[in-house]
Amino acid sequence: MKVLIVGYGNMGKTYANSFISSRFIKPEDIFVLVRNENFRITESTIPIANFSSITNKKISDFDIVILAVKPQDFEALAQNIKPFLKDSQIIFSVMAGITISKIESQLSCPKIVRSMPNIPTQIGMGMTVFTASSNVDRKELFIIQNLINTTGKSVYVENEKLINAATAISGSGPAYVFYFMQSMILAAVDLGFNESEAELLVNQTFMGSVAIQNSYSLSNEEWIAKVASKGGTTESALQVFDKGSLEQTIVKAIKAANDRALELGVIS
Numbered sequence: 001m002k003v004l005i006v007g008y009g010n011m012g013k014t015y016a017n018s019f020i021s022s023r024f025i026k027p028e029d030i031f032v033l034v035r036n037e038n039f040r041i042t043e044s045t046i047p048i049a050n051f052s053s054i055t056n057k058k059i060s061d062f063d064i065v066i067l068a069v070k071p072q073d074f075e076a077l078a079q080n081i082k083p084f085l086k087d088s089q090i091i092f093s094v095m096a097g098i099t100i101s102k103i104e105s106q107l108s109c110p111k112i113v114r115s116m117p118n119i120p121t122q123i124g125m126g127m128t129v130f131t132a133s134s135n136v137d138r139k140e141l142f143i144i145q146n147l148i149n150t151t152g153k154s155v156y157v158e159n160e161k162l163i164n165a166a167t168a169i170s171g172s173g174p175a176y177v178f179y180f181m182q183s184m185i186l187a188a189v190d191l192g193f194n195e196s197e198a199e200l201l202v203n204q205t206f207m208g209s210v211a212i213q214n215s216y217s218l219s220n221e222e223w224i225a226k227v228a229s230k231g232g233t234t235e236s237a238l239q240v241f242d243k244g245s246l247e248q249t250i251v252k253a254i255k256a257a258n259d260r261a262l263e264l265g266v267i268s
Contacts (some may be wrong), residue, residue: 001143002029004062005175007069011094018150025147031062034083035073035076058062059067059084064147067093067103071264073130076100078106090140092147097264100133110135113144116166117151119174124151127173129161129166168257178248181206184247 003025004011005046019025059065059081070076074095085091085107092113093103100112115130128148132141141156148154157163181202188198215225228234241247 002062003147004031004033004059004065006033006065006067007073008032008034009070010119010122011117014117014151015068015147017123018121019147022150024150031058033059035069035077046242048248054264060086060089062089064092064144065089066263067091067095071095071097073146074103075106075266084106087111089136090136090144093139096171097261100131103127104133111134113141114147114160114163116163116171118170124152127170128152128154129157129163129165129170130154131157164261165203165258167261168254172254172257174207177206178251188210198206243263 001178003015003019004114005016008016015166016030016032019030020027034127035197051175065081067074067077087110089109090111090113091103091109092115094115094117096116098114100114103112103114109135112133114129114132115128117128118125120126128151130144130148132144136144145154145156155166157166184202184205185195185198188201189195193201213220218226224238230237
């Protein structure tokens, strides 16, 4: 299987490195296409070319073409590569806001996979939600999911609208976690810990909490009950959360992110 990665920013690098480190694809079967003529890749095993020098034979040789460019660069990219694509190739997009129908119309390709990864893909702990056009068969979906899973875990959805919801949940989600962590660090410093101690307290608390939740088949509500004894310190904190309608605020914030993802999809 040969893979062409168009664009070599964070996601392009992540996929190339994950495919190689997992031994799912050989380095010699990966090719990178970029716009900048002066761009160089430090990993000498990965061949590279720019848009102006790519040939018909080169692009048509690949089984999967990964579009890892910025959404605003897609139309210019489409004009460059459209003449060289063929119907049997799978176009795999990680571009936010660019719909399957738009990719199909711009590239005239029937097999499209659209995905929404998040930043932990860079360390193999990512969460990716993906969907596909009806022309992508079950075997091809299985291949794509195996590729994605070299960067973490994935969920396939039939409804493309859920890609926007995934943007609001797992795509933006790490920032919500970092926001809550930073708030806890500030509180720890305010209570007397120095900054490095506060960071250690909070970071280990988050890692340990996720690890223990994954180790047992208990719900989040059950874990909260285990930690929050009646009349104790945890209950006092949770009462403040409830009084401030924190749960509703989080839901409202995620809905705002989803609305913005829908707007960007319309704009694009």
